[in-house]
Amino acid sequence: MNGTTVQEQAEVHENVAARLLRSSAQLSYDPAVEVDWDTPLDTGMHGASPEWSTLYGTAYWDELTEAQRLELTRQESASVASTGIWFEMILQQMVLRDFYAKDPTDPAFQWALTEIADECRHSIMFARAAAKLGAPFHRPRRLAVELGRAFKTLARGEAAYAAILVAEEVLDVMQRDWMRDERVLGFVRTINNIHVVEESRHMRFARDEVLQRSATTGPLRRRWNAFVIAAAAYFIVTSMVGPQAYAAAGLDVDRAVREARTNEHHRAMLRSSCTGLMEFLGSAGLLTKAARWIYRRANLL
Template sequence: MNTPTRNPLETVAINAGDPFCLSEQKHENIRKLVQASHRSFMDVDGVLPWQDEIDLSLPPKSDNTSWIYGTPYWDALGESERHELLWKETARDVSMFIWLEQTLPPLYVGYVNTYYERLSPEIYEYLMIFPKEEIIHTLMFRRYMKLAGLNLFAPPSGPYAALLAKLPTLHPAIGILWTLTIEWAAELVAMSSTQDEGIEPLTRKMFHAHHVEEIRHITFGRRIVEGFFNSASHEDQAIVREQFRPVLNNFIGLLTFNPEIVAHLSFPFPADVNDPDVVRSIRTSPNNAMLNARRFKEQRDWFVELGLTQ
């Protein structure tokens, strides 16, 4: 009988006394996040003026942030088709938040249940606050999708789903790195495209309200991951870096252009998304290259600092 190949991430050691091994400064950072979370928090009914409804005649994002802007495929569309495309791209962004933020609560509460005797009070508390906030975000996003008449995109599949299934058994910093990567990148995309004048008001307000709490989540994730790279063995750090790099590259490509969008449009998409060369040309278009360099700069600089990408 063949023995299943073990994922190298399963060999990363977890400190027996403290799974996170943070400096006192980072513990203080997390105490401040806990305090801020108790001072300011979201509730679904009060976070947005739902009674104003969603004005579908207005764009939900800037047209120059469309996945195909600046390509011949954008030029081939009429105004109404471009408008619909922007709304369906926004549906993908909201769907991504929904699927991720439904995933986080069982993962993070699982860390609490597994390591509760070894967690500092502030890490324990923030690991409880984090999923509570994600549940509220998910309810907000689902209400928005229903009001806008938008359908959910499919949840992640393939290597992302396979890794997700393994996260509860891996070092908790790996799970936090994985979720941080997706959450932070999705947040950068949303905020870079929805906050200009002329954007549909409820959409703009929703993403801004979400951003207020997401900044705390991102800060928490960064402190945890930094603690791992400050304390883990060189061998374990190398394993995480080696496994992470291809996942990051593939994820940014999918974030830039998701071929599933053709199934959500009422008109024929002007490109053959079954052709890998066409998909690659869209993902690497001059406009997308410019957008990605600008909106992901902060995240990429941090990844480079930790040796997670080059």
């Protein structure tokens, strides 16, 4: 990796983990305390920035009343939270498997457990948020659930960590907008702030893991990993908001799905959120021709 020795790479990796542990000790949150769970839901506020709605910019959005738009963004926010829980459970199992029986005195081992603890708190936080938003359980479609079950069992090395990075990077840009938007419910803004701060450390570690592990990967495995990562990204992104959210918001589901699928505004928002991610994957040799095709299908490139 850039001419460094294996020993030097290990030292850099250990230093990154040690810095992340110190950062976690200095700045972490307890959502049970930090989030206002008791104030009744204000139905005059959005659940997410309306510009991030899957229907914003469509003819259907223009026809909705303000009350319908507010309910839609709340249901979409809950759907994103549910998808986040799904992937965080996949993430936790992959990280635990990766560090199984490794040296517990290694800062990377200790950071891995810290990250898992963060993700447990985040999942509970997202679950409580969805309940407060008055949303039903938004489950990803069956195919995504079963592929996720296989992925968490089989993914290794840079494929696992790059997929983690993809999921976190897409949410990061989205949630940075939501947490600054005064049109969004206060408790949702707090949740997004917590997630952005703590996930920034997770993304730093994931990037370091991808670079370290891909440095010794051969060309065939690199191409396969690039395909697997892109496929995981496709199912994560396309699972964020599904038909259940439109049904819960009282919309015409068939029309909502149809217009969301061809919404160029939302596609552009997704692409802009992934510019840095695509540059990183390219620098790591994980943006092959096949991977690019899948990212374009997912509107990430």
